[in-house]
Amino acid sequence: MTEQQSAASVPHDTRLAEEEAVALTSELIRIDTTNTGDPATVVGERVAAEYVAGKLAEVGYETTYVESGGRGRGNVFARLAGADPSRGALLVHGHLDVVPADPAEWSVHPFSGAVQDDYVWGRGAVDMKDMVAMTLATARRFKRDGVVPPRDVIFAFFADEEAGGDYGSQWLVENRPELFEGATEAISEVGGFSITVKDGVRAYLIETAEKGIAWMRLRARGRAGHGSMVHEDNAVTKLTQAVARLGTHRFPLVMTDSVREFLAAVTEMTGMEFDEDDLDGSVAKLGAVARMVGATLRDTANPTMLNAGYKANVIPSVAEAVVDCRVLPGREAAFEREIDELLGPDIEREWVTHLPPVETTFDGALVDAMTASIVAEDPGAKTLPYMLSGGTDAKALQSLGIRCFGFAPLRLPADLDFSALFHGVDERVPVDALKFGTRVLDRFLRDC
């Protein structure tokens, strides 16, 4: 069918796209795109990007393949013209790489893409080949059926998200900003999934904010010397004292707008009250979601690496540590002051990676469209804003002035510990959830 139809007149039949989303998730998982973080050992991104480009070209899209800063770091772009090109474009993006998986730990091979027990199994099943597949299936359905979205849609598939995007979104934003021309808003991971709040009522969490990532290297200097002597100026001692001060420090509780709105909405749905004086205790009552929400109540600074010395009886002149810091929106300056006070004047510090927090508001026509598309497929459901404690490609895209949301819709069984599946063993996604998400995306993109 090539005749163009207005969005409203299309009968709502997405069965083919739903089946495709399941098959594409499985096929994408079978393309091993392990991102070790070391550019020399990353595999598969080019193969996956060419696969995606092929699926889009097959139904008539013009695709652009771009390598981002290194050989094989494949990214794909395609555009679908909308009814009103004067409106800003919507960017629908996903990443093609995955974190490593050790087959010995899994019940099925992590790159098998096995479809069994009503799940698609494998590395990337929820992070985020599921959304890539649902996006592809919907993009193909729109092209096949001549569906014209209300505004331009840019489909983008990135390399290197799992290592911070230096060879993916960060590089593209800096070197090829024209590929995002006209984009004002974006959807991608990590949001749109359901939690069952009470009596089978589901809430869908839409990501409106992300903590900042600040990986910091600390260095202490002292006098080198013999390990047998009395020695006052020891770099290892100085460094480890500073590291311990940081690691045991509790940063102040901060109620950001997205956390406040999230808790208010949960109260409205369940009657559960959250005591602002005992937020940690209150949030613990949320069950599996507490792990996610709890990490967005305050900044964190977790020491992760130590390096000093080369022989048992030689006091080194330098000792180093790396600390993984995650910072709430609006807290960057206060956070740095607090860190410097804890470290004291003797410790040098520098950023290894420093990506800003992301925050937008939970309102406007696009949010309304997300909610409407969810409720149409799951009557009685609610949508809530929430903050992600980790980071995504939204950090890079935000620098282009794009408003970023996590909206990769999945209706999940009440007893599934979804957040544990991210980078976890036996990562898998319910077949039903993929079909649901494809129907929601179809509705959403007709109404965006």
Ligand SMILES: [Zn+2]
């Ligand atoms: Zn991801």
